[in-house]
Amino acid sequence: MLTKTKLTSHKINIYSSLLFVLLIFSFLLSLSFGVEYLSPLEIIRAIFGRSNDEIVVDIIFQLRLPRILTAMLVGASLSISGAVFQALLKNPLAEPYILGVSSGGALGSIIAISIGIHFAGISAFAFTGSLLTFFMVYIFGRRYGEIDPNTILLVGVMINAFFSALILFFVSILDQSFRIALFWLMGNLSLTDYRDLIVISIIFSITSILFLINSNHYNLISIDEENAKQFGVNTKRLKSISFIFGSFLIGVIVSRVGIIGFVGLVVPHICRLIFGYDNRIVLPTSIFIGAIFMIISDLISRILISPVEIPIGSITAVIGSPIFIFLLKRKQFSNGG
Secondary structure, three states, X not given: OHHXXXXXXXXXXXXXXXXXXXXXXXXXXXXXXXXXXXXXXXXXXXXXXXXXXXXXXXXXXHHHHHHHHHHHHHHHHHHHHHHHHHHHHOOOOOOOOOOOHHHXXXXXXXXXXXXXXXXXXXXXXXXHHHHHHHHHHHHHOXXXXXXXXXXXXXXXXXXXXXXXXXXXXXXXXXXXXXXXXXXXXXXXXXXXXXXXXXXXHHHHHXXXXXXXXXXXXXXXXXXXXXXXXXXXXXXXXXXXXXXXXXXXXXXXHHHHHOOOOOHHHHHHHHHHHHHOXXXXXXXXXXXXXXXXXXXXXXXXXXXXXXXXXXXHHHXXXXXHHHHHHXXXXXXXXXXXX
16 A cells, blocks of 8 residues: 555656646747747846846746736636536536536626625625525436436536626626726636636645645545445535535636636646646646646637737637537447437
8 A cells, every 4th residue: 555655656646747848838938939030039138127128027037928827727626616516416526617516606606796896895706706606506417316427427528608697797798998898708818917827726725735645535426425434534525515615716717817628628638648636646636737738729829810809718628628528428328328
């Protein structure tokens, strides 16, 4: 058992090191490209305070750096939350966007903005919306007192569609200037600043530590919940804590950058395809690959039809939708459907 644990830790270290190098490469690539290309030499000079070009310094530190760092945190947050939701709900298709948690958070944010609440109040409303939505999905997704993977997925999709309709209704009846929220609701990193970065990083750090500490418990629950109880895992408390922290994290992200879908679905599956199904490996690698995925998606959104910017939620949806359909069909096939 000890040897196996050491072997797992060794794998985590190797995978994390390789992914960290890839993350740095994608970070520097994204920092270089945009409406105006910046050479690696210009970036190095600006970072170490040796650049005399104030425009280059402003582009890096005021525009690109906070945006890229936020993209990293958002991608890592959505990915690790998706992996945990999939383990606890025993459904490989579960993720914050598909389950309606993101839409619930967005609806809470829209309500807060519409009644004149700002800053921390928006996050509070977003968290409340995310948490209430998740518990709605959790309650209505049960069948004969037990969680049914197919039922919970359908309930999540329906609640997501219903809340999306409510969001459009609120936007349509509010002041014309508020229609800019449509762009925000499709995922928008262009308005992020260092304050958003600090808020997300604090919540992400606390939540990810909780998830990583309990990664082996998620393994036991995903295999057999009764067996997990025999190993001393308080499954009810762990589920409640995980759902609350996960919903809070999603709510904060939605309140800052809007709805960005399918990241929590695609990334954990990529990790399982490459590294296997052990959550002790899936969770930390999801953090790195999620960050890389979001950096690349944000880069595409900025340069594809530059200088026009595509909402990043559109990019992740284009990538994630066909993968979702593929996974759904494969799940139906494996169930004999």
